[in-house]
Amino acid sequence: MSDRDIMRSSVRHFQRYYSPDIGDALRMDTSTNVLGPHPAALAALSDLSDLNLNQYPSTYSDGLRQTLAEKYGLRPDNFVVGAGSDENIDIICKCFMEWQDSAVVPYPSYSLYDFFINMNGGRVIAVELDDEFQLDVDSMVKAKGKVMIMPSPNNPTGAAFREKDIVEILDRFPGIVVVDEAYGEFTGRSMIPRVDEFDNLIVIKTMSKAYALAGLRVGFSASNLKLADMMSCVKIPYSLNTLSEKAAIAALLDDEFIHRTVRMVRENKPLLEKELQEMGFQTYPTDGNFLLACSPIPHRTLVEGLKAKGVLIRDFGSKRRLENCVRMTIGTKELNDIMLEKMREVISECR
Amino acid sequence: MSDRDIMRSSVRHFQRYYSPDIGDALRMDTSTNVLGPHPAALAALSDLSDLNLNQYPSTYSDGLRQTLAEKYGLRPDNFVVGAGSDENIDIICKCFMEWQDSAVVPYPSYSLYDFFINMNGGRVIAVELDDEFQLDVDSMVKAKGKVMIMPSPNNPTGAAFREKDIVEILDRFPGIVVVDEAYGEFTGRSMIPRVDEFDNLIVIKTMSKAYALAGLRVGFSASNLKLADMMSCVKIPYSLNTLSEKAAIAALLDDEFIHRTVRMVRENKPLLEKELQEMGFQTYPTDGNFLLACSPIPHRTLVEGLKAKGVLIRDFGSKRRLENCVRMTIGTKELNDIMLEKMREVISECR
Numbered sequence: 126m127s128d129r130d131i132m133r134s135s136v137r138h139f140q141r142y143y144s145p146d147i148g149d150a151l152r153m154d155t156s157t158n159v160l161g162p163h164p165a166a167l168a169a170l171s172d173l174s175d176l177n178l179n180q181y182p183s184t185y186s187d188g189l190r191q192t193l194a195e196k197y198g199l200r201p202d203n204f205v206v207g208a209g210s211d212e213n214i215d216i217i218c219k220c221f222m223e224w225q226d227s228a229v230v231p232y233p234s235y236s237l238y239d240f241f242i243n244m245n246g247g248r249v250i251a252v253e254l255d256d257e258f259q260l261d262v263d264s265m266v267k268a269k270g271k272v273m274i275m276p277s278p279n280n281p282t283g284a285a286f287r288e289k290d291i292v293e294i295l296d297r298f299p300g301i302v303v304v305d306e307a308y309g310e311f312t313g314r315s316m317i318p319r320v321d322e323f324d325n326l327i328v329i330k331t332m333s334k335a336y337a338l339a340g341l342r343v344g345f346s347a348s349n350l351k352l353a354d355m356m357s358c359v360k361i362p363y364s365l366n367t368l369s370e371k372a373a374i375a376a377l378l379d380d381e382f383i384h385r386t387v388r389m390v391r392e393n394k395p396l397l398e399k400e401l402q403e404m405g406f407q408t409y410p411t412d413g414n415f416l417l418a419c420s421p422i423p424h425r426t427l428v429e430g431l432k433a434k435g436v437l438i439r440d441f442g443s444k445r446r447l448e449n450c451v452r453m454t455i456g457t458k459e460l461n462d463i464m465l466e467k468m469r470e471v472i473s474e475c476r
Numbered sequence: 477m478s479d480r481d482i483m484r485s486s487v488r489h490f491q492r493y494y495s496p497d498i499g500d501a502l503r504m505d506t507s508t509n510v511l512g513p514h515p516a517a518l519a520a521l522s523d524l525s526d527l528n529l530n531q532y533p534s535t536y537s538d539g540l541r542q543t544l545a546e547k548y549g550l551r552p553d554n555f556v557v558g559a560g561s562d563e564n565i566d567i568i569c570k571c572f573m574e575w576q577d578s579a580v581v582p583y584p585s586y587s588l589y590d591f592f593i594n595m596n597g598g599r600v601i602a603v604e605l606d607d608e609f610q611l612d613v614d615s616m617v618k619a620k621g622k623v624m625i626m627p628s629p630n631n632p633t634g635a636a637f638r639e640k641d642i643v644e645i646l647d648r649f650p651g652i653v654v655v656d657e658a659y660g661e662f663t664g665r666s667m668i669p670r671v672d673e674f675d676n677l678i679v680i681k682t683m684s685k686a687y688a689l690a691g692l693r694v695g696f697s698a699s700n701l702k703l704a705d706m707m708s709c710v711k712i713p714y715s716l717n718t719l720s721e722k723a724a725i726a727a728l729l730d731d732e733f734i735h736r737t738v739r740m741v742r743e744n745k746p747l748l749e750k751e752l753q754e755m756g757f758q759t760y761p762t763d764g765n766f767l768l769a770c771s772p773i774p775h776r777t778l779v780e781g782l783k784a785k786g787v788l789i790r791d792f793g794s795k796r797r798l799e800n801c802v803r804m805t806i807g808t809k810e811l812n813d814i815m816l817e818k819m820r821e822v823i824s825e826c827r
């Protein structure tokens with residue numbers, strides 16, 4: 126008997142997650158915000174005197190949900206807060222999936238969806254994206270699943286899905302449709318204002334990307350009131366800590382940093398694409414703050430070579446349909462120049 | 477078809493958790509530390525300049541696990557960190573329980589165990605504690621379960637279970653045995669140093685009680701390396717935020733506050749018990765920082781009357797075997813006196 130026979134059958138194959146040895150490396154591997162933490166959040170954290178940290182947080186993060194309601198023109202009870210949108214994915218699986226129910230995800234896409242689906246005893250049905258990494262609406266709809274989860278913009282490929290495709294899926298798919306807008310700020314579009322229109326739409330968002338608060342683990346879902354109430358009953362009480370809630374509220378009330386972030390990405394994206402292409406990379410269209418690119422040299426050589434020079438990018442080169450591809454954050458001009466310079470060195474050393 | 481038919485069958489009966497309207501009330505309902513947040517944690521949070529909050533936390537909270545290893549004389553890989561020990565309970569259910577597997581819990585005990593077991597598709601087998609709210613070892617062992625979960629000291633009854641009973645259960649029970657030492661500091665004993673002796677012991681701890689950091693949501697499990705590795709593969713990556721990890725490390729390195737807290741509880745417990753008894757309460761022996769007591773007037777009248785006077789205590793009076801019982805935190809002399817004075821008023825108004 127293997128030691129792992131005592132584990133839930135659907136998780137026995139799990140290995141530990143990406144946990145690089147970071148040191149002082151320049152992190153272009155996590156698609157986080159390179160401008161540093163949201164300044165309004167930092168300001169809010171500079172005074173903790175009004176917080177009773179010995180007491181439990183608000184059970185359902187009522188303060189944050191009130192702020193979200195005002196921001197999006199919805200009600201607090203449209204929102205369910207999580208310790209990172211990862212928790213929201215977990216809640217959705219636990220709330221709506223029976224053992225061995227199937228969940229539909231596009232391929233290629235975010236690998237943690239599979240993790241949460243399997244962890245909660247479900248099966249993954251992966252439906253191929255088309256040649257442009259867009260949704261194959263018919264195939265998605267016909268895949269038999271209780272739940273469907275997709276990020277838009279898609280990660281790691283970069284392009285947002287067409288809203289008309291998502292709406293067609295919402296109309297035709299018989300189960301819950303989860304749209305993960307982790308990188309939504311960079312598109313300027315969101316389905317959140319439309320959640321009350323659909324009986325099966327859940328939008329999830331993280332504050333780890335444009336909001337620059339990955340270290341605080343804040344995420345949330347927006348949906349109609351019925352779905353939100355069901356998820357609230359299943360979520361772990363007071364899972365979001367008091368400090369993260371306070372910082373998140375401050376960040377949501379101050380859009381200037383988000384505008385600045387989005388402008389920075391939009392300005393630097395074409396420059397980065399051009400330089401990568403000149404170096405021999407094939408780049409893919411992106412609507413996020415990251416780029417997928419096919420490397421002109423073997424992906425492991427590139428990624429390991431960059432790491433040795435103090436720059437981390439993310440390696441997807443061993444995955445089907447992403448052969449020899451890497452993903453990098455779009456940084457400021459200065460950060461991109463450092464990364465590009467080190468790439469040139471690695472490529473020339475390789476040849 | 478009921479709306480809730482789309483939910484996982486094992487969670488359709490879930491309602492929202494305890495979420496009182498607090499205002500400025502004196503909280504004697506949550507068994508948290510009345511001395512205020514751990515001062516070393518607050519000091520650590522006063523300087524956030526070394527934290528890159530735009531980046532993800534350590535995937536497995538390596539800094540906190542290192543500190544725990546040094547404190548308990550074990551290895552970092554003996555520990556799995558959670559956003560509150562609630563997350564550790566969730567991890568244990570997801571890691572070791574198949575759909576409809578049973579989990580054994582004592583009764584009466586902590587109600588959230590049932591929540592996590594059901595949420596993860598499991599069935600609860602509740603085994604009665606004996607007349608002194610101690611373990612019925614034979615019945616616990618013979619209950620067929622994949623996992624057993626028990627708090628010691630038990631919540632809400634208060635007494636710790638005998639270590640010899642727990643060890644006998646560990647030897648005889650064929651599944652995983654989880655000992656929840658949420659209130660362990662108040663007993664001066666812990667099973668954590670013994671985790672490598674057993675192939676089936678998981679100890680979980682929260683920093684919400686003696687460590688006075690409920691608002692930061694920090695918990696962890698200790699177990700042998702094999703069990704800890706399995707749970708690490710199942711836990712949500714970087715679920716503990718950067719600030720809570722930093723504060724928890726500082727708190728663990730400074731025991732003076734814990735000693736002061738434990739002394740305060742030990743000094744005030746006999747006084748509180750005596751005054752309650754004189755008022756007509758029947759008190760139960762406790763090893764924690766809270767007291768279970770049978771009310772001399774109807775429990776709802778007492779709890780609602782106190783609430784109207786600005787004091788919250790927790791009502792268990794509708795539960796079998798806890799008929800007319802309430803649970804209150806053991807506070808400082810000053811806080812206990814306020815609570816007792818208001819109790820006297822409510823009781824006299826009732827008669």
